Amino acid sequence: xxxxxxxxxxxxxxxxxxxxxxxxxxxxxxxxxxxxxxxxxxxxxxxxxxxxxxxxxxxxxxxxxxxxxxxxxxxxxxxxxxxxxxxxxxxxxxxxxxxxxxxxxxxxxxxxxxxxxxxxxxxxxxxxxxxxxxxxxxxxxxxxxxxxxxxxxxxxxxxxxxxxxxxxxxxxxxxxxxxxxxxxxxxxxxxxxxxxxxxxxxxxxxxxxxxxxxxxxxxxxxxxxxxxxxxxxxxxxxxxxxxxxxxxxxxxxxxxxxxxxxxxxxxxxxxxxxxxxxxxxxxxxxxxxxxxxxxxxxxxxxxxxxxxxxxxxxxxxxxx
Numbered sequence: 001x002x003x004x005x006x007x008x009x010x011x012x013x014x015x016x017x018x019x020x021x022x023x024x025x026x027x028x029x030x031x032x033x034x035x036x037x038x039x040x041x042x043x044x045x046x047x048x049x050x051x052x053x054x055x056x057x058x059x060x061x062x063x064x065x066x067x068x069x070x071x072x073x074x075x076x077x078x079x080x081x082x083x084x085x086x087x088x089x090x091x092x093x094x095x096x097x098x099x100x101x102x103x104x105x106x107x108x109x110x111x112x113x114x115x116x117x118x119x120x121x122x123x124x125x126x127x128x129x130x131x132x133x134x135x136x137x138x139x140x141x142x143x144x145x146x147x148x149x150x151x152x153x154x155x156x157x158x159x160x161x162x163x164x165x166x167x168x169x170x171x172x173x174x175x176x177x178x179x180x181x182x183x184x185x186x187x188x189x190x191x192x193x194x195x196x197x198x199x200x201x202x203x204x205x206x207x208x209x210x211x212x213x214x215x216x217x218x219x220x221x222x223x224x225x226x227x228x229x230x231x232x233x234x235x236x237x238x239x240x241x242x243x244x245x246x247x248x249x250x251x252x253x254x255x256x257x258x259x260x261x262x263x264x265x266x267x268x269x270x271x272x273x274x275x276x277x278x279x280x281x282x283x284x285x286x287x288x289x290x291x292x293x294x295x296x297x298x299x300x301x302x303x304x305x306x307x308x309x310x311x312x313x314x315x316x317x318x319x320x
Contacts, residue, residue: 014183016079017094021103021187023073024054024096031059033097033120039109050089058096061109063089094180095119099127099154100161102188105180106152111223115176118225119152122311125289126213126257127158129313133255134162141165143208144249148199148240149173151225153181153192155211160190168192171203174224200243208252210244212237216259216309217294218302232261232306234269241273241316245280248318256314259293261306269312277316285315 010018034042042048043060051057051064054073063086066074074090077083082093097104097119106119139145142165147155150170160168168185170192172178178194185192195203214236216228229235237258244254260269270286277284290311297303 010182010186013080013082014179014186016076017082017105017180017183018187020073020076020080021096021105021183023070023076024058025103025187027054027070027073029054029058029096029103030098031055031096033059033095033106033123035121036110043109057090058092058094061092061095063091065089097123099124099158102157102161102184104152104154104184107176111225114224115174116223116225117152117174117177117180118223119154122213122257123152123154125311126211127154129257129289130155130158130211130255131162133253133313133315134159139163139166139208139253142167144205145169145209145211146171146200146203146207146244148210148212148244149214149236150181150194151177151213153184155213156181156192157185157188157190159209159211160185160188160192166209169195169203169207171195171197171200173198177225199240200247206247206249206252207244208249209255210248210253211255212240212244213257214240217297218300228259231268232263232303233259233309234261234272237269238272238276241314242276245276245282245316245318248280248282248316250318251320252318254314254316256312256316257289258312258314259309260312261303262308262310263305265307267310267312270314273314273316280316281319283317285317287313289313 051062051068056062057064084091107116145159145166146169150172156168156170216233218233219226288310292308294309
């Protein structure tokens with residue numbers, strides 16, 4: 001299933017969400033989303049039982065009284081069917097986070113549903129990786145760009161801000177993610193094509209730039225955005241990278257931000273990506289961003305061989 005340019009064919013509910021972001025931007029709304037575990041600690045503190053500000057209601061996902069949100073903001077949530085009432089208080093069914101000058105709608109806390117739409121610390125790191133790579137070398141003047149597994153649309157929007165002439169495509173297997181991504185890019189004034197697809201199965205053509213921020217934790221019972229599959233969570237990253245490299249135009253690039261399980265001091269993800277690059281006559285640039293994240297996962301039996309989970313950035317450049 002594919003949608004056309006995000007400048008039309010919106011439902012009334014989608015238009016209400018675009019309006020919501022515009023009203024929040026006009027009010028200078030800002031919120032940085034942290035990890036779910038840190039979020040849980042913050043909202044468990046005394047005095048955080050009910051929202052006092054817009055950020056409490058739309059960032060921390062706290063219950064709120066009517067007066068906390070301006071009437072027009074609350075009306076947007078109502079029109080979008082993204083607000084619930086429980087007795088004398090309300091609760092938003094979405095969160096809004098800021099990245100640079102842009103705002104992103106994503107799933108409310110806690111993100112436990114299988115179709116939850118992720119936004120968090122990895123989103124900020126992913127954006128930084130893309131910006132750093134494109135600062136070294138811009139794509140062609142009118143590149144065809146795809147954000148694979150786009151989620152809330154961070155990758156596509158970051159590229160569009162740097163390369164405003166780019167043709168932006170976003171793919172995701174999750175229709176809820178595509179809906180939010182479509183709203184987020186439309187609110188930012190960025191046209192895009194969105195395709196519901198497992199990887200690139202339903203996506204046509206070749207690309208000058210592919211960006212990927214895949215799940216990298218083994219979590220088959222959790223939300224889909226968390227489970228990176230086999231190879232200690234690296235399988236999804238490897239599969240999507242292979243698909244993307246096969247679709248690159250001459251001189252095209254894949255930018256991958258992900259986690260890598262380090263086993264007996266060896267980074268098997270790096271080794272496998274190097275083999276992939278060699279197969280296509282491409283080059284690989286690879287670096288660690290953070291040597292140790294999600295240390296609590298190492299207590300689980302599936303990670304008994306893993307020394308640490310590192311955050312990494314990989315760039316594969318096709319031959320010209």
